[in-house]
Amino acid sequence: MKLWTIQSESVYTKFKDTGILQADEKFIYKDMIFHYNWMVKQMKKRVGLATSQEIKYPIWAWYQWRGVKQKKPDLRFSGHLERGARGVILELEVEPESVLLSDFDEFNNVLNYGYIADNEEDFDKFYVDLEKSGYCHYDLQRDDKKNDILSKFKLKFYKSWEKVFDLECEKNEEWSGKKENQSIQATMWEVKWNQIVSVKHFIAK
Structure with a gap:
């Protein structure tokens, strides 16, 4: 399976020295720990345990950046890293069974504590029923x-x-968009040096 992961220059330098790329907890924003932990549980359930107890969080990568016609991330766009930061995009070839794929746009609903509905009717019914029971959206997080x-x-x-x-x-295309335009992210416990196909250095826009 071909993937692309974008990392900072400093992370890449460490990767060259160790031969293994693993997520560093200190770079995770505190307000996202809950969602990272949720993904960790899903990784354990769907992919299996990490090879080492020292691995707490997965590495993120792209399987399909902007639909089937633009799988590889376009570095001419902003948002990959902080503006002006030096980074690398690593093209990888990995075993499919070690990867968990997920819908990037729908995952933003997870990050925003949103209910993921199949369609507009499903969305409206969930919140109408919730309010009829005397609760609101924020009660779901408490x-x-x-x-x-x-x-x-x-x-x-x-x-x-x-x-x-x-x-x-x-999926309902009017609600979720066309499947061929899906952005698909990938998570895996680690990346090994021998999984690299190519490296491209860049300065983030």
């Missing part, structure tokens, strides 16, 4: 409110996040 009714909504809410991994399902 741990201090616990009862059977709210627990059922939370279960459905967090279960909806797992739709990010269902890349083959038929």
Whole structure:
């Protein structure tokens, strides 16, 4: 499976020295730890445990940056790294069974604590039913409110996040966009030096 991962120049230098690229927890924003931990649980469930207990979080990469016609990230665009930062894009060839693919745009719903609906009707019904039961969206994130009714909504809410991994399902194009335009991200526990196909250095726009 061909993937591309974008890393800073300093991370790449360390990678050259060690031969193994692993995620460093100190670079993860604190307000994203919950979502990283959620992805870790999904990795363990769908890919398996990491090869070392020292590996806490996965490496992120691209399988399909902007649809089937633009799989490789275009470095002429901004947003890959902080503007002006020196980085590298590594083309990788990895074993498919070591990778967990997910819908990048839907994962943004996860990052924003959003309910992932199949269509507009599903979305509206979830929140109408939630409000009829006397709760709001923010109650889904709170741990201090616990009862059977709210627990059922939370279960459905967090279960909806797992739709990010269902890349083959038929979706409502008016709601989710066309499948051929999907942006698909990849997560894996580590990258080894012998998995590199090519390296390109760049300065982020």
